[in-house]
Amino acid sequence: MDFDNTDRTELSQLGEFGLIKHLTQHIELNQESSVKGVGDDAAVIDNKDLQTVVTTDMLVEGVHFDLTYVPLKHLGYKSIVVNLSDVYAMNATPKQVVVSFALSSRFSLEAVEELYAGMLLACKKYNVDIVGGDTTSSLSGLVISITAIGTAKKEDLVYRDGAKESNLLCVSGDLGGAYMGLQILEREKSVFKGNPKLQPDLDGKDYILERQLKPEARKDIIELLKNLEIKPTSMIDISDGLSSEILHLCTQSNVGVELYEEKIPIDPLTYDTAREFNLDPTMCTLSGGEDYELLFTIDIGDYNKIKNLPDFSVIGHITNIAKGQLMVAKSGSVHELKAQGWNPLLKK
Amino acid sequence: MDFDNTDRTELSQLGEFGLIKHLTQHIELNQESSVKGVGDDAAVIDNKDLQTVVTTDMLVEGVHFDLTYVPLKHLGYKSIVVNLSDVYAMNATPKQVVVSFALSSRFSLEAVEELYAGMLLACKKYNVDIVGGDTTSSLSGLVISITAIGTAKKEDLVYRDGAKESNLLCVSGDLGGAYMGLQILEREKSVFKGNPKLQPDLDGKDYILERQLKPEARKDIIELLKNLEIKPTSMIDISDGLSSEILHLCTQSNVGVELYEEKIPIDPLTYDTAREFNLDPTMCTLSGGEDYELLFTIDIGDYNKIKNLPDFSVIGHITNIAKGQLMVAKSGSVHELKAQGWNPLLKK
Numbered sequence: 001m002d003f004d005n006t007d008r009t010e011l012s013q014l015g016e017f018g019l020i021k022h023l024t025q026h027i028e029l030n031q032e033s034s035v036k037g038v039g040d041d042a043a044v045i046d047n048k049d050l051q052t053v054v055t056t057d058m059l060v061e062g063v064h065f066d067l068t069y070v071p072l073k074h075l076g077y078k079s080i081v082v083n084l085s086d087v088y089a090m091n092a093t094p095k096q097v098v099v100s101f102a103l104s105s106r107f108s109l110e111a112v113e114e115l116y117a118g119m120l121l122a123c124k125k126y127n128v129d130i131v132g133g134d135t136t137s138s139l140s141g142l143v144i145s146i147t148a149i150g151t152a153k154k155e156d157l158v159y160r161d162g163a164k165e166s167n168l169l170c171v172s173g174d175l176g177g178a179y180m181g182l183q184i185l186e187r188e189k190s191v192f193k194g195n196p197k198l199q200p201d202l203d204g205k206d207y208i209l210e211r212q213l214k215p216e217a218r219k220d221i222i223e224l225l226k227n228l229e230i231k232p233t234s235m236i237d238i239s240d241g242l243s244s245e246i247l248h249l250c251t252q253s254n255v256g257v258e259l260y261e262e263k264i265p266i267d268p269l270t271y272d273t274a275r276e277f278n279l280d281p282t283m284c285t286l287s288g289g290e291d292y293e294l295l296f297t298i299d300i301g302d303y304n305k306i307k308n309l310p311d312f313s314v315i316g317h318i319t320n321i322a323k324g325q326l327m328v329a330k331s332g333s334v335h336e337l338k339a340q341g342w343n344p345l346l347k348k
Numbered sequence: 349m350d351f352d353n354t355d356r357t358e359l360s361q362l363g364e365f366g367l368i369k370h371l372t373q374h375i376e377l378n379q380e381s382s383v384k385g386v387g388d389d390a391a392v393i394d395n396k397d398l399q400t401v402v403t404t405d406m407l408v409e410g411v412h413f414d415l416t417y418v419p420l421k422h423l424g425y426k427s428i429v430v431n432l433s434d435v436y437a438m439n440a441t442p443k444q445v446v447v448s449f450a451l452s453s454r455f456s457l458e459a460v461e462e463l464y465a466g467m468l469l470a471c472k473k474y475n476v477d478i479v480g481g482d483t484t485s486s487l488s489g490l491v492i493s494i495t496a497i498g499t500a501k502k503e504d505l506v507y508r509d510g511a512k513e514s515n516l517l518c519v520s521g522d523l524g525g526a527y528m529g530l531q532i533l534e535r536e537k538s539v540f541k542g543n544p545k546l547q548p549d550l551d552g553k554d555y556i557l558e559r560q561l562k563p564e565a566r567k568d569i570i571e572l573l574k575n576l577e578i579k580p581t582s583m584i585d586i587s588d589g590l591s592s593e594i595l596h597l598c599t600q601s602n603v604g605v606e607l608y609e610e611k612i613p614i615d616p617l618t619y620d621t622a623r624e625f626n627l628d629p630t631m632c633t634l635s636g637g638e639d640y641e642l643l644f645t646i647d648i649g650d651y652n653k654i655k656n657l658p659d660f661s662v663i664g665h666i667t668n669i670a671k672g673q674l675m676v677a678k679s680g681s682v683h684e685l686k687a688q689g690w691n692p693l694l695k696k
Contacts, residue, residue: 009457011485020483022457023464027478031443033499034477043479045444045497047395056480056495058448062487095379096393100406100493109357109370116371129382130375131391132404134493135368137359139410143486145448145493147404149393151381 017339039252040160041089041236042150050151053094055086061141069185072111074213075144076118082239083148084126085217085292089237090159091225092152096131097123100145102138115144126219156231158296163234163253167297169316170232170306172221174265175242176281179288180273181205181212187277207269215292221311222294228305232296243286244339245295246316247325253297256319259327259337263315286327286337365687387600388508389437389584390498398499401442403434409489417533420459422561423492424466430587431496432474433565433640437585438507439573440500444479445471448493450486463492474567504579506644511582511601515645517664518580518654520569522613523590524629527636528621529553529560535625555617563640569659570642576653580644589637592687594664595673597645604667607675607685611663634675634685 011019024038035051036044042055059065059079067075080097087094099119103112123130128148163169188200202209217237225232234253236245242264250257264285274281285291297318298306306312325337359367372386383399384392390403407413407427415423428445435442447467451460471478476496511517536548550557565585573580582601584593590612598605612633622629633639645666646654654660673685 007458011451011453011455011457011460014457016483019457019460020481023460023483024478026468029477029479030475031477033443034479037477037479038481043444043446045400045479047397047400047499049396052393052395052400052497054444054446054480054495054497056446056448056482056493058450058482058484058491058493060450060484060486060491063450063485095381096391096402098391098402098404098495100404102406102408102411102491103359105359107359109359109362109367110355112359112367112371120374127378129377129379129385130372131377131382131385131393132402133368133386134404134406135364135371136406136408137411138408138489138491140488141486143406143408143450143491143493145404145406145482145491147402147446147495149400149402151395 036159041086042092044090044157051154051157053087053090053092053150053152054147055083056145056147057083057086059144061143066189067142069189070213072114073118073121076115077122077214079144079146080119080122080126080128081215081217082292083146084128084219085237085239087148087150088217088219088222089235089294090150090152091156091222091232091235092150094126094128094148094150096129096149098147099130099133100135102136102143104138104140104142107142126217158232158235160234160236160249161252163249163255163297163318165255165318165320166300167233167318168300168303168314169246169257169259169295169297169318170312170314171238171242171265171293171295172218172311173291173293174267174270175238175285175291175293176266176274176288177208177211177270178215178290179284180270180277181208181210182290183277184209184273185212205269205273207267208273212290215290217292218294224311230298230302230305232298235294235296238291238293238295239289241287241289242295243337246337247339249295249297250325254321256321256323257316257325257337258319258323259316261327261329263313265313384507389434390440392438392505399502399505401435401438401440401498401500402495403431404493404495405431405434407492409491414537415490417537418561420462421466421469424463425470425562427492427494428467428470428476429563429565430640431494432476433585433587435496435498436565436567436570437583437642438498438500439504439570439580439583440498442474442476442496442498444477444497446495447478447481448483450484450491452486452488452490455490474565506580506583508582508584508597509600511597511603511645511666513603513666513668514648515581515666516648516651516662517594517605517607517643517645517666518660518662519586519590519613519641519643520566520659521639521641522615522618523586523633523639523641524614524622524636525556525559525618526563526638527632528618528625529556529558530638531625532557532621533560553617553621555615556621560638563638565640566642572659578646578650578653580646583642583644586639586641586643587637589635590643591634591685593643594685595687597643598673601666602669604669604671605664605673605685606667606671607664609675609677611661613661
C-alpha cells in the first residue's frame with residue numbers, strides 16, 4: 001500500500017470537524033428528496049407526507065468507552081440514546097434504528113446478550129423499533145454503529161442555522177455531570193489498578209455516574225416545548241461540550257452570542273466533585289460533553305412561557321456576528337468562546 | 349467485567365445467522381410505520397406516499413478486507429456498492445447513504461481522501477447522495493459502517509418470502525468470480541511475503557480481480573425487469589454464496605427447490621482459475637460469495653420474456669417444502685443444499 005509513503009497529513013492536525021469539513025466539501029446533493037445533508041444533528045429526507053430524519057453514530061472500544069468500568073447493558077442503552085438524542089435535536093420523533101456491531105472472539109454470547117438487552121431496553125423506553133443491522137467480527141475491540149430514523153412534519157423541523165439576533169440561548173437540565181462521572185470512574189479504575197483489593201468508592205456519586213453511564217435523551221423537553229407552543233429557532237444536542245455546541249449554532253446561523261457564566265446550570269454534586277478534582281466547574285460544562293441536554297434558541301417573545309420552568313435555563317442571548325462569540329465570566333470579564341470539546345481523533 | 353467469567357457460549361458456535369436469530373427473537377415492532385424489520389435485505393418503513401427501505405453493512409479491516417492488496421479507493425467504492433445492492437434486492441431505488449468510519453492514527457488524511465473518493469465515485473455512478481455520517485478514531489484497524497436508504501412504491505417491493513411452487517429460480521450475471529479474484533490476491537500476497545522482489549502475476553485475471561475489488565450493484569437488472577414488466581416473487585442479493593442465499597429464500601418462503609448444477613452461470617476465466625487452484629468451480633459459486641448478483645424467483649408465465657436474455661440464467665425451480673432443498677449435479681446425482689457461505693464470526 002502506498003498510503004504510508006505519500007505526503008502525509010496527520011488526522012490529528014485537522015480534528016474530527018476539520019476532517020469532516022475537508023472530506024465533505026465536494027459532496028453535491030442530487031436527489032430531490034435530500035433536503036438536508038451533512039452538517040446538522042441529522043440528515044433530512046423529503047417523503048412528501050412526512051420528512052424522514054436520519055442520524056448515525058459509531059462507538060469504538062478504547063476510544064468512546066472502557067469496558068473495565070462500563071457494563072455492557074449500559075453501553076447498549078447509551079449507544080441507542082445518543083442517536084435518539086440527535087433525532088430529538090431536530091425536533092423530530094425517532095421511530096426506528098438499525099444496529100451494527102463488530103465483536104472480537106473474547107465476547108461470549110452472554111456478553112452480546114447483555115449489550116443487546118440494553119439496546120432493547122432503550123428502544124422500549126423511547127418507543128423505537130430495531131428494524132435491522134449487521135453483526136460481524138473484529139480483530140480487537142468492540143465497535144457499535146447505530147443509525148436512527150425519525151419523522152417530523154416539515155414545518156416542525158428545527159435546524160442549527162435559524163438563530164437570530166436577540167434570540168435567547170437556552171439549555172435543558174444541567175451540565176457537566178457526565179464529565180464528572182467519567183472522572184470518578186477513571187479515578188476508581190486507577191485506584192483499582194494500584195490495589196485490586198480496594199473497593200471502588202462511588203458513594204453518593206449516583207447522579208453523575210448515571211449521567212455518564214446511562215444518559216437519557218430529552219424526549220420530554222421536545223414534548224414540553226410542543227405543549228408550550230414554542231418552536232426553537234435553532235437547536236443542537238450537547239454531545240461534545242457546551243462551548244463547541246454554541247459555536248456550531250453561531251457558525252451555522254452566522255450570529256454572535258453572549259453567554260453568561262453564572263447562568264450555566266450545574267448540579268451541586270457536579271460542582272462539588274469538580275472542586276474535589278481541582279477542576280473549574282464551568283470548564284467542565286464548556287468542554288466536558290456527553291450531557292445529551294438540548295441547547296436551543298427561542299424568540300424573546302417566548303420568554304414568559306419558560307421563565308419559571310425548572311427544566312430550562314436561559315444562559316445567554318444571540319448577538320450580531322460582528323460582536324463575536326463571548327462568555328461573560330462571573331467576575332464580569334469577557335472571554336472569547338473557544339471549542340474545547342472532546343476530539344476523538346486526538347485519542348489514539 | 350463479569351463477561352469473561354460467566355457461563356460462556358462462543359459466538360463461533362452460533363455463526364452470524366445464529367447470533368442474529370438469537371438476539372432478534374424478542375424484538376417487537378411497535379411503530380405502525382415499521383413494515384418490515386430484521387430478516388430481509390433491508391427494512392421497510394411506511395411513509396404513506398413511498399416506502400422507505402433501509403439497510404446497513406459494517407466492514408472491518410482484517411475480517412472483510414486486507415489493505416495489503418485492496419486499494420483504499422476500491423474499498424470505498426465497494427463499501428457503498430454492497431449496501432446499494434441490498435436496496436436493489438428489495439426492487440427499490442437507493443437515494444441516500446450515511447457513512448461512518450473509525451480510523452487509527454496510521455491513516456493519513458491522504459489515505460482517508462482516497463477512501464472517500466471511492467465512496468463519492470460510487471455515489472455518483474448510482475446517483476446516491478451522502479447525507480451524513482460519523483468519523484472517529486480506532487485503536488487498531490479501519491472500520492466502515494454504511495447505511496443506505498431508498499424508496500419504492502409499496503406494490504413494487506420484493507421480499508424474500510414470496511417464492512411459490514413452480515416458480516423459476518433465476519440469477520443475473522455469472523457467479524464465483526469474486527471468490528476466485530480473492531484467491532488470486534491471497535496467492536500473490538503470500539508470494540510477495542516469500543520474496544518481496546517478485547512482481548505480482550495478475551496478467552489476464554482482470555475480470556475476476558475486478559469482481560472482487562470493484563463489484564457493481566445490479567441496478568441495470570432492476571431496470572430491465574421493470575421494462576420487461578416482470579415483478580419477481582422473491583429476491584435477494586448474493587453476498588454470501590449461492591447456496592446460502594437460495595436457502596434464505598426457501599426458508600422464508602417455506603418452499604423447496606431444485607437447483608441444476610449445469611445451469612449455474614460461470615465465466616470461463618472463473619472456471620479455469622478454479623481448476624488452476626484445484627477447486628471445484630461449482631463449489632466456488634455455491635460458497636464463494638461477494639458476487640452481488642441478484643437471485644430471484646419469477647412466475648413460470650414470465651419465462652418467455654427472459655429466456656433469450658444473456659443477463660439471466662434460469663438455474664432451477666421452486667418445489668413443495670416437503671421435497672427439500674436439492675441440487676441436481678451434472679452427473680445426475682441429487683444432493684441436499686447446504687449453506688457453506690462465508691461466516692464472518694469464524695474468522696478471528
